[in-house]
Amino acid sequence: MLVARRELIARELAEGTGATIAVGSLEGGLRRGLRIWFDDLDEKHGPVAELRPYGLKSHRVHLAFGPFAARVLATIRAAEAEDVQLARSLVRSVARIAEVIVTDQGLDDWTVADARFGITATFRHDTINPDTDEAVILTCREVLVPLMAAMAELIGYDVVEEVAGTDLPAIEGALSRSTVNRRERNPRNRLLCLRIHGRTCRICGTDPEAVYGAAGSIIEVHHLEPVSMLHEPRPYDPETDLVPLCPSCHRAVHTRRPWPYTPEELMGMTGIHHG
Ligand SMILES: [Zn+2]
Numbered sequence: 558m559l560v561a562r563r564e565l566i567a568r569e570l571a572e573g574t575g576a577t578i579a580v581g582s583l584e585g586g587l588r589r590g591l592r593i594w595f596d597d598l599d600e601k602h603g604p605v606a607e608l609r610p611y612g613l614k615s616h617r618v619h620l621a622f623g624p625f626a627a628r629v630l631a632t633i634r635a636a637e638a639e640d641v642q643l644a645r646s647l648v649r650s651v652a653r654i655a656e657v658i659v660t661d662q663g664l665d666d667w668t669v670a671d672a673r674f675g676i677t678a679t680f681r682h683d684t685i686n687p688d689t690d691e692a693v694i695l696t697c698r699e700v701l702v703p704l705m706a707a708m709a710e711l712i713g714y715d716v717v718e719e720v721a722g723t724d725l726p727a728i729e730g731a732l733s734r735s736t737v738n739r740r741e742r743n744p745r746n747r748l749l750c751l752r753i754h755g756r757t758c759r760i761c762g763t764d765p766e767a768v769y770g771a772a773g774s775i776i777e778v779h780h781l782e783p784v785s786m787l788h789e790p791r792p793y794d795p796e797t798d799l800v801p802l803c804p805s806c807h808r809a810v811h812t813r814r815p816w817p818y819t820p821e822e823l824m825g826m827t828g829i830h831h832g
């Protein structure tokens with residue numbers, strides 16, 4: 558049972574971060590705590606997140622860099638502004654449900670300057686016993702995955718899988734097709750979009766996971782922006798510029814080019830009214 562759940566955790570981490578993740582046990586096995594790191598950087602050369610029980614009802618996750626992380630820290634210092642913004646948004650999304658402290662820095666303007674950087678998140682389990690697999694998995698999903706995804710964004714893991722049948726029509730104009738595609742397919746953008754907006758299609762209200770069960774993680778991320786970018790370019794904000802759409806609705810909004818239909822326009826065309 559524990560082994561199966563460990564695989565589940567590793568899979569969620571890989572999906573959310575776009576990187577290969579190693580999951581190790583702290584003393585006492587999975588129930589007592591976990592160590593998580595990027596497999597290709599190993600434990601000494603990159604960030605490591607440790608999950609431990611804290612108090613009677615909580616888990617505490619501490620993310621820090623290993624002793625030989627100078628190279629990856631240099632990479633992170635060179636990260637683009639958009640990557641930094643997405644990383645901060647991911648950490649802020651954790652702060653909605655857990656107490657998050659970035660060592661000696663603010664939640665909205667932190668940077669990774671050197672190996673003294675650290676993030677501590679304390680997540681309280683009010684309704685379930687924190688010493689259960691269920692609680693450990695919830696902490697992984699809600700805290701570990703977004704924190705590691707934030708680091709993956711800064712490091713620049715760019716695993717954007719080409720899945721057959723998901724090619725979108727070209728979008729031209731102020732925002733290039735490749736920029737939109739990159740944002741729509743970036744696993745960290747997807748993670749943040751689903752954390753903020755849920756897994757229900759914004760247009761038709763379908764929740765693919767409710768319909769297809771385990772085979773239902775097919776909700777897609779749509780980038781709302783292009784039209785206003787034409788007139789007044791502004792910084793991209795993953796919290797407001799992304800919406801979840803089911804594959805059919807996503808395909809439908811992109812049938813108009815170069816500017817896709819807005820969700821409201823498509824809802825008007827289909828006569829769908831909800832929310
Ligand atoms: Zn839909």
Ligand SMILES: [Zn+2]
Binds near residue numbers: 778779780
């Ligand atoms: Zn789209």
